Amino acid sequence: MDTPVLQGELVRLRPIQPQDADGMWELVANDPEGNRMTGTTATFTREEIDEWCRSVGARAGRHDWAITHGSDEYLGEIVLNEIDDHSASANLRLALRPGQRGRGFGGDAISLVLAFAFAEQPEGLGLHRVSLDVLSINPRARMLYESLGFVTEGRLRESHRDGEFWCDAIVMAILEDDYRASQLPAGQV
Numbered sequence: 001m002d003t004p005v006l007q008g009e010l011v012r013l014r015p016i017q018p019q020d021a022d023g024m025w026e027l028v029a030n031d032p033e034g035n036r037m038t039g040t041t042a043t044f045t046r047e048e049i050d051e052w053c054r055s056v057g058a059r060a061g062r063h064d065w066a067i068t069h070g071s072d073e074y075l076g077e078i079v080l081n082e083i084d085d086h087s088a089s090a091n092l093r094l095a096l097r098p099g100q101r102g103r104g105f106g107g108d109a110i111s112l113v114l115a116f117a118f119a120e121q122p123e124g125l126g127l128h129r130v131s132l133d134v135l136s137i138n139p140r141a142r143m144l145y146e147s148l149g150f151v152t153e154g155r156l157r158e159s160h161r162d163g164e165f166w167c168d169a170i171v172m173a174i175l176e177d178d179y180r181a182s183q184l185p186a187g188q189v
């Protein structure tokens with residue numbers, strides 16, 4: 001299935017394209033705080049980012065979207081990867097550029113991706129479970145995920161080095177039934 005364009009209240013998600021390389025480069029090369037909060041330790045060359053933006057749309061087992069706003073301004077990326085058709089599950093990953101965090105863009109993007117993930121085929125992926133990891137040093141992201149229905153399933157104690165210290169990776173997930181229940185009007189169960 002091709003990665004669809006998804007329109008929300010605040011953002012528009014569209015497949016990653018070559019012109020997103022400048023924004024993605026800013027995200028990975030010039031955002032030490034964002035890299036710290038997401039646990040990104042890999043380093044990339046500009047050429048690798050250019051190639052990634054050109055080719056990621058053709059890779060199997062994943063959907064990569066540019067989070068855009070207004071005149072197609074690149075705000076960040078959201079990814080459903082590790083898609084497992086047998087287990088009907090996937091992993092979610094989100095990264096926003098500096099200056100774009102805390103404005104509601106991430107929540108809107110996640111809501112759009114969850115709607116696509118849990119929608120029945122052929123409109124969606126028909127998944128049963130979407131999971132993610134969030135570092136214990138990133139409580140703002142954890143609160144966002146909880147507000148959208150993600151539940152803590154476990155903790156990988158001191159699994160990530162944060163400078164001189166260690167931090168935990170918190171495993172969270174949302175199930176299809178959790179998602180559907182969260183979409184009911186207030187008072188209906």
